[in-house]
Amino acid sequence: xxxxxxxxxxxxxxxxxxxxxxxxxxxxxxxxxxxxxxxxxxxxxxxxxxxxxxxxxxxxxxxxxxxxxxxxxxxxxxxxxxxxxxxxxxxxxxxxxxxxxxxxxxxxxxxxxxxxxxxxxxxxxxxxxxxxxxxxxxxxxxxxxxxxxxxxxxxxxxxxxxxxxxxxxxxxxxxxxxxxxxxxxxxxxxxxxxxxxxxxxxxxxxxxxxxxxxxxxxxxxxxxxxxxxxxxxxxxxxxxxxxxxxxxxxxxxxxxxxxxxxxxxxxxxxxxxxxxxxxxxxxxxxxxxxxxxxxxxxxxxxxxxxxxxxxxxxxxxxxxxxxxxxxxxxxxxxxxxxxxxxxxxxxxxxxxxxxxxxxxxxxxxxxxxxxxxxxxxxxxxxxxx
Numbered sequence: 034x035x036x037x038x039x040x041x042x043x044x045x046x047x048x049x050x051x052x053x054x055x056x057x058x059x060x061x062x063x064x065x066x067x068x069x070x071x072x073x074x075x076x077x078x079x080x081x082x083x084x085x086x087x088x089x090x091x092x093x094x095x096x097x098x099x100x101x102x103x104x105x106x107x108x109x110x111x112x113x114x115x116x117x118x119x120x121x122x123x124x125x126x127x128x129x130x131x132x133x134x135x136x137x138x139x140x141x142x143x144x145x146x147x148x149x150x151x152x153x154x155x156x157x158x159x160x161x162x163x164x165x166x167x168x169x170x171x172x173x174x175x176x177x178x179x180x181x182x183x184x185x186x187x188x189x190x191x192x193x194x195x196x197x198x199x200x201x202x203x204x205x206x207x208x209x210x211x212x213x214x215x216x217x218x219x220x221x222x223x224x225x226x227x228x229x230x231x232x233x234x235x236x237x238x239x240x241x242x243x244x245x246x247x248x249x250x251x252x253x254x255x256x257x258x259x260x261x262x263x264x265x266x267x268x269x270x271x272x273x274x275x276x277x278x279x280x281x282x283x284x285x286x287x288x289x290x291x292x293x294x295x296x297x298x299x300x301x302x303x304x305x306x307x308x309x310x311x312x313x314x315x316x317x318x319x320x321x322x323x324x325x326x327x328x329x330x331x332x333x334x335x336x337x338x339x340x341x342x343x344x345x346x347x348x349x350x351x352x353x354x355x356x357x358x359x360x361x362x363x364x365x366x367x368x369x370x371x372x373x374x375x376x377x378x379x380x381x382x383x384x385x386x387x388x389x390x391x392x393x394x395x396x397x398x399x400x401x402x403x404x405x406x407x408x409x410x411x412x413x414x415x416x417x418x
Contacts, residue, residue: 102119
């Protein structure tokens with residue numbers, strides 16, 4: 034395909050990967066790009082008009098019909114909603130490219146269910162500005178990142194296995210991973226089939242390895258950052274200086290201690306308990322990023338909220354869930370408060386999954402062979418020991 038006038042080569046490389054290999058756009062498809070207007074005026078929905086226009090241009094170059102829906106719909110805490118106009122779009126579209134930071138299937142229960150019922154496929158697009166589309170993060174081949182996820186999954190596809198998780202800050206957890214056939218929400222399908230056939234949602238670039246459900250978890254866990262969708266409502270920055278300590282006994286949070294952040298996190302979980310129930314104190318899920326180049330500079334992305342969202346998907350970022358409470362009629366949202374660490378060492382059974390923040394799947398021969406297919410694209414970073 035010839036380069037479109039006005040789209041830089043770096044952004045074109047990223048968008049061709051999105052359109053052809055992730056979204057799989059075909060002639061005649063009805064495609065909608067969804068964006069929040071507040072992102073144009075320093076709101077959390079980081080986006081720019083040029084990036085949206087570039088996406089639409091590349092979609093149309095494949096013979097698809099492409100519309101753009103700009104939403105002006107504030108989302109106050111505890112009253113997040115699925116705008117009716119967006120719901121109508123999903124019902125009629127073949128594909129939705131969603132750039133919204135606020136409206137996601139990760140948190141909004143009715144949004145997720147409607148996509149499944151409508152059988153419309155959505156790609157949550159994270160690079161939503163011109164600099165992000167031109168970054169190494171966006172230009173990394175999707176095939177490479179998917180292969181990393183596949184290879185990293187192997188230790189978790191066995192029957193129940195003991196795991197040990199440590200890090201230099203003092204984290205030490207032990208427990209057992211659950212049999213993958215018995216994990217809640219994972220129906221035993223291959224992961225890609227699960228996303229396309231059941232959830233009808235995927236992410237670009239790839240975000241995280243599927244959740245690993247655990248049992249008999251005991252120990253202590255220290256962290257200094259979290260997913261920024263929730264940190265803003267808790268009233269803290271997405272990354273801070275003083276470590277927060279979580280004490281865990283029999284897969285339950287028994288105490289949260291530390292500085293100001295610990296106080297606010299504990300208070301927020303207590304606030305949610307009447308809405309979501311006792312599950313707010315469960316400590317039974319962890320997973321991790323799989324992207325080899327999810328490191329974005331302040332120059333490329335001034336928003337600390339959005340940089341933390343991106344870094345959450347980095348291969349060296351492992352996180353646990355603080356609470357495992359599902360959506361319900363009183364609180365129709367998936368509580369998704371995470372605790373992230375960057376230098377984990379993790380063994381599952383007799384397999385070393387992480388070695389001081391290095392995801393060992395990056396060294397897998399299958400991953401390295403895929404990397405060789407793209408000599409002019411960003412690949413696996415050099416390991417610094």
